[in-house]
Amino acid sequence: MPPRHPPPLANPKFAAALANHTFDNEDGAEYAGSEFGGFGEYFRNKKIKLQNLDAHIREFDSGSERPPIFKGCIVHVNGYTKPSIGEIHKLVVIYGGVFSQYMDGKTAVTHIIASSLTPKKMVEFSRYRIVKPEWITKSIEAGKLLPWHDFRVIQPTESQTLLTIAPVVNQQENEHTKRSNPSSVVSPVKSPLAKPHTPATDSASRTQQNTFDTPARKSSPLIMPPKLSEKFSSPEEHNAVLLANPNTRNSTVLNPEFLKTYYGQSRLHHLSTWKANLKLKFQSQISSSSPSASKRPLDCPADTRVIFHVDFDCFFASIAVRSRPQYADEPVCVGHGGNQNSEVASCNYVAREFGVRNGMWMRRAKELCPDLISLPYEFDAYEEASSHMFNVLIGLGADKIEAVSIDEALLDVTSLCWSPNDDDIQTKSLGLAKSIRNRVFELTQCHVSVGIGGNILQSKLATKWAKPAGQYRVRPNEIAQLMKGLQVEDLPGIGYSIGAQLNERFHIDKVGDILTVPKSKLQSIVGGKTGDKLYSYARGEDFREVGEIAIRKSVSAEVNWGVRFEAKEQVDTFLGSLAGELSNRLTNLAVIGTNLTLKVYKRAENAPLEPTKYLGCGECDAFSRSYTTASPTSDPRDISRIAISLLCKLQIPVGDIRGLGLQMTKLVSAHGEDGKQVTLFQANGGPKKRDIEVVKGKLENLEAEYSKDNDPVSEIKSTMQQTITSKLATKQATQYFVPTQVSEEVLRELPEVIQKKISESRHSKCSLDHNFMPKLKEDSQVTFEIPSQSSIDPDVLSELPVEIVKELEEQYREGTVTFRSPGKRRGIQEPNKWKFSRPTKKANSSKSWSLNTIGRPGTDSKLPSHEKSNLDSRTWALNVDEDILRELPEDIRNEILEERKRHLLNSPAEKQNEESEASTTIQLQHPILTFQGKNQIDDLRDILQTWLSASVAEMQGPHMDDVHLLEKYLSRVVTEEKNLNKAVELVKWMNFQVENVLRERELDDNLERSEEVLFEWLDTIDGLQKAVSIEAETRGLYNIQFR
DNA sequence: TCGCCGTGTTAG
């Protein structure tokens, strides 16, 4: 058995971006302040996988007999809280509740813990009970579940009842009748709706957040005291203060040289560029170098391969140590300086002994390893070493070769290594691997390791076991055994998020756990394709081929560091640079494209104005908008112009912009065979009459929109901040930016009405919102006013003039003939009233709450639509605690009761419909199944008791075959005999027995040696619990408690 | 049903 290596890290970006939200982040600070002393240390020492935390929390806490205060509660945490999300997780679990990482509509969350909520989230969560963190702590102090409404975050006020929070109103009435002293309900709190960041909520979140940010803030060069500036300044003002420091300013996107210097130092940019270039290079090399696909031995079965995965050991770190041999045995990492908030790009194996990992923040790394030495990047050296490695690999005469990254390659060496005899393959392949390793080491003084297997999956896994500085071949007969012990996240394509979902929703942790789950069930958790992949991978199967390189489908450039703006024109300028960058990349690849997507990172609602990392993006929400052009382009002016109009559409306050990206898709060759571009350009001198017709059509659309919808939108006023000129105050108006570069010729081609409006607007200086358009220069931008209509779809409004001008200009300049009729733009956004004030997601989407951030774990999580919510309630209706039920909003409660009724009536029939597998083997609706000839629970207990006693006496753990038999039996008891209770009772009883023996053991020295055996039994019971839970979930029964 | 859009996840 090869040594187990720790699973790959969680996505560093995720961890970094959610430093305060994630349970397992590189700062690890959540544990540091634990009031429950033992926990933090316990977990750190044991390196317990956090996804599996609940079971371990209970296990660790099993002796303490805490009251099950939160029994029946399913708790989720949103945003910054004190105690932290990690603390709350632990507290909820040890006091009998269930913690849910997800709000995906599939988990029936009963309470959301939050310190504050933004208006958007209040609407989204209006059907849930949103409570302050104190609800947890005070309930524990009181030793019982306190009424949640004493801790509610949303205080029912008049302004809110306007806002569709009917369920909350109901709730309130219910509880008031129930409560003894309704008047004691918390002091009045300002409606968070009117002002999202009340001082109260702000300081609450800062308290929590300080535990992470204090050091950074102390050293930050703010002129104003941080607190003051945070509390009272707009994001733009805050940025202005920050950028007043010329050094800082120079490090940001405001520096014209930013892209050059930034990309020059960004490791992730380098990694991405290198990879893209290598892919290109090998694409051509493959086709030119070897017509050798026919070299496969004739007797080699068509589906048989020998695959090598070659990977430098801790690449950057090895290069760093190469020129500093004195550090070879010291813990070393590579990063930008040794300061706390920089990232560890790579660390050597000495450092890994301490738990340091790639992607970790330096602060955490130094906590784990105080003597960690930080060395600088050497990007040129990486390229050189890499090219040595690839030269060696190219020289092998492999059937196929694929560059996975700068330091990593896949080889198909079937021709070189395959033989009918596996021992021969073993000898040949390990020999070849050794020679690769030696030659690369000679050339680079750095080690590569080689993993060998029958497919890509196996070879990649083998590399884990080969490292450091070794080779390892996964032999066909050991695949199954090896796979079983892996964490699911060790499988390629399975990362933090999917891993956590599998664990949370199906208690799947190890690859072995997957084997017992039918494919369809996997697919129902993680989706069709991923489920399929999981199913195959768990069995060691992988049908991908080496070197199957898809043609490039997109080109993009993005920046999410150093992005700070004070004013709109700075954004436009930077988008111009970014457009230039993208244009260059397109030109270098000789492609042009028709679809441009702008991606914006916006500071998350609750996130502090300054994130932990200096000039970092912090916790953000991501938004994107795309635009399809009339004809493909790579012209930076086109890109820039479109990008700017897309940004306007998103309506993000410039001070909150923390990242910008541009992506071109729908690519075609720049000099396509038919030379489409060129001919069109030559053939057509100017815009055609037809195009003008199209524009007129647009105008008519606009006018139709005018008359369509007369509902006054009162919220618009409150969300558009200040500065509405008196001229406009009496009219409803909106604004957009039209570049003045619009040439006069183009303007002349516009319909008269539009011409008039544009020229009118050139004289208008109104600014509706200084956030969106501060320091507007009359020369560079034009504000365009639409009179007197109140509720035009802002999409149409904000888009139209820009587009008309843009497209016409494009026509004029390029003479393109194919003017794409834009027709009716697809309604991306729901016509909801927040549109004017913020980028919209669907109003009822729980996706858009604050955990919906970069790298947030969790898949699509729309709030249940009507059908969906029926489905969901079915799954948990039976499991809801009566007490909880009473407290639920009326409509939800009714749904559950309905569902219960329905379930009681339909259960057997429903079940038969649902489970075709079972219905083939089972005739009776409730067959009675036997185990060892017994079916009565008492008899079964006897059998199990005998088994356990024998096992302990013989110092032998339970035999796997027996375990499987029992597992299968229990599963069928759940699904076929429909006696979940029996299965649960048996498992509980076994657990009890094992714990009994454990207790006895402490009193009896003779039993000392039985520890191993008992641990095996505990594992077995874990497995049984999982099996029963999984089966129960197929019947819609979640969160089965075994304690 | 298909394709598009916006969003999420993953790897290095």
Next chain:
DNA sequence: CATCGCTAACACGGCGA
């Protein structure tokens, strides 16, 4: 002083033709 949190591919759900 800090710090350099990129990029391409795939997957998925919702929506409209």
